[in-house]
Amino acid sequence: MKQGHQTHNQNRTPPPKTEEVHHHHRGPQILPPKLRRVDWLLTISGCGRCRRPHVIRVADLEAFPRVRCATALRCAGQKGERARWEGIPLRLILRRGHLAGGIQSAILYGRDGHWSAIPVRDLFTLNAIFVTQKNGKALGHRDGGPVRLIVPEEKGWKSVKWISRITFTKRLRRGHRHKMT
Numbered sequence: 779m780k781q782g783h784q785t786h787n788q789n790r791t792p793p794p795k796t797e798e799v800h801h802h803h804r805g806p807q808i809l810p811p812k813l814r815r816v817d818w819l820l821t822i823s824g825c826g827r828c829r830r831p832h833v834i835r836v837a838d839l840e841a842f843p844r845v846r847c848a849t850a851l852r853c854a855g856q857k858g859e860r861a862r863w864e865g866i867p868l869r870l871i872l873r874r875g876h877l878a879g880g881i882q883s884a885i886l887y888g889r890d891g892h893w894s895a896i897p898v899r900d901l902f903t904l905n906a907i908f909v910t911q912k913n914g915k916a917l918g919h920r921d922g923g924p925v926r927l928i929v930p931e932e933k934g935w936k937s938v939k940w941i942s943r944i945t946f947t948k949r950l951r952r953g954h955r956h957k958m959t
Contacts, residue, residue, distance in 0.1 A: 882947060888939050
């Protein structure tokens with residue numbers, strides 16, 4: 779290397795201070811910055827009848843009845859720990875939002891860059907839950923807190939951590955993406 783020449787990595791701005799964890803077999807994953815419960819927002823758009831995105835806060839979730847389920851989230855062939863999850867059924871929130879006819883898919887986005895697309899009918903039939911507690915305690919940051927979505931009957935990658943947005947589409951879409959930072 780020539781003297782005075784800097785590599786690309788030497789010129790980079792350091793990443794924000796975050797906590798590094800291992801995400802199963804995918805290697806290290808940088809978590810998004812922690813979010814206080816009062817600062818969590820979920821934006822719902824594309825439902826057909828709303829012209830502007832609908833925003834939900836943790837306080838809004840408290841108005842809904844809660845459910846509990848015990849399940850182990852499994853991801854890419856690996857079985858996760860069995861846990862008792864508590865939260866609000868997503869179908870209750872979707873029914874209140876008056877989804878327009880013809881909506882086929884929901885694309886669920888996490889603050890970590892991960893997204894997952896699920897057919898809307900599956901959100902109603904697979905018992906998707908906005909989880910706020912795990913094993914009787916507030917959902918921790920490593921588990922996707924303060925609020926995450928779990929879909930107990932699906933593979934773990936459908937259960938989006940740090941959920942921040944749901945966009946509905948009239949086109950059936952499947953798939954997911956993990957963004958490793």
